[in-house]
Amino acid sequence: MTRLSVATWNINSVRLRAGLVKRFVEEHRPDVVCLQEIKCRDGEFPSAIFAEMGLPHLHIRGQKGWHGVAIASRLPLESVEEPNFCRHGEARVAAVRVAGVTIHNLYVPAGGDEPDTAINPKFDHKLSFLDRMEAHYRARNAADPLVVVGDLNVAPGEHDVWGHKQLLNVVSHTPVETEALGRIIAAGDLVDLGRVAVPASEKLFSWWSYRSPDWTKNDRGRRLDHIWANRAFAPCFVPETFVIHKSARAWEKPSDHVPVVAAFEV
Amino acid sequence: MTRLSVATWNINSVRLRAGLVKRFVEEHRPDVVCLQEIKCRDGEFPSAIFAEMGLPHLHIRGQKGWHGVAIASRLPLESVEEPNFCRHGEARVAAVRVAGVTIHNLYVPAGGDEPDTAINPKFDHKLSFLDRMEAHYRARNAADPLVVVGDLNVAPGEHDVWGHKQLLNVVSHTPVETEALGRIIAAGDLVDLGRVAVPASEKLFSWWSYRSPDWTKNDRGRRLDHIWANRAFAPCFVPETFVIHKSARAWEKPSDHVPVVAAFEV
């Protein structure tokens, strides 16, 4: 038995923040790092820096400018089928198999400002992405060890946002989104590991907007970044290993998201 | 008798390079620093950093985004009339009086690519700017101590460029420009202090293009930044104090220009 620790981090440009990733990896030694919003093409990914930090095995799904996801690993990666959640073909899904575990790294569309599919096609795209997730995980082999991580751009619970009532009509916390997330979890028999480790009554955030410079003061965050496992694999999760590295939000030139980590006995 | 040292530096964004100015000022302690291309509005100038480096007296002629000149001084500044060289009203001239000496800090228009007024209005603007300089300095009181500094965007002499023949048709070294500069000097009875300190036969550059990363290799520079004094004041210039700080071109995130310094007994 060894431990496999998996981190997820929306890095908001990996070229600009490879140094922050290096610092995080050297301090916490995750085995697998799943990044979202790398904002570069495959060939522009700073591979050398990742090799230096002990993560030489890379699976990059990049594109020019926007989105882009990547998985960096201490251990060798095997290829697996990559689910097609994005109807626009954007680089929002990376999937691999490591140490016998399938890992899905997702970047769900943010969804724009107006939570109204009639006037906001981005919100419609987000809901479509979530629907496709539901269909995929419902149909998936339940016995295969699965970890799903990423920036899901939905804060599902009341205490996954700084103010439940204030955000009920704000994209990321509307009922249509949180219910869609609930259906995915139910359909795939998935487990929200953050809420295994930390009671649902306790505030838990992984993102604080850039737009309030005093984010520490009022702590107006949201939990947008998640780590799930399917029922078959969830017992391998070690609850004490779950950490949201809030301190990274105060590093120099930070991402607006912080790394979230969970480890498994494999 | 005390010494007054005056520096001129096209800083190419003072907000981005205030740290470089600080390093230069701490190492060489100029009394007056004349900057060009500050690229900010008056209120955006990093005044606090200049106060920290011992230059609390500021005369800023800024504007949004482009151009902009400023004079920072250890000694108090007096106001003087500011000549109007720019027919487009851009922030290209700052003038002050310090220790009884009038200082003109100029940023002459670069002039675009084609040295042809018929097809390139920027070149026409540059020549107009130089013509207005000629008229102003011809009419000026010859007895008043005057120092003219700045990025004049003209390399007048054969050894003010890496290749005289190669650049005869390149904006900054065309005969129409170098002759215009000669007429200004003659009309105003001005003295090119750089060439007082260093023989005209010796190569002297203050600018190396960003576009050749190997600028040290072939040393393809130009002398675009100048310090002049009028005939009445030129005897106060101390030739040994004249320095072009070429090493600053190799600092981190450098300007493409380096500081030029001259000191006077006042």
Add this chain to the structure above:
DNA sequence: GTCGTGTTTG
């Protein structure tokens, strides 16, 4: 507020 893109300027 902080990214990316493209354009303009030097």
Add this chain to the structure above:
DNA sequence: CAAACACGAC
């Protein structure tokens, strides 16, 4: 090559 801007995105 490296600033600025304007735009769109999050």
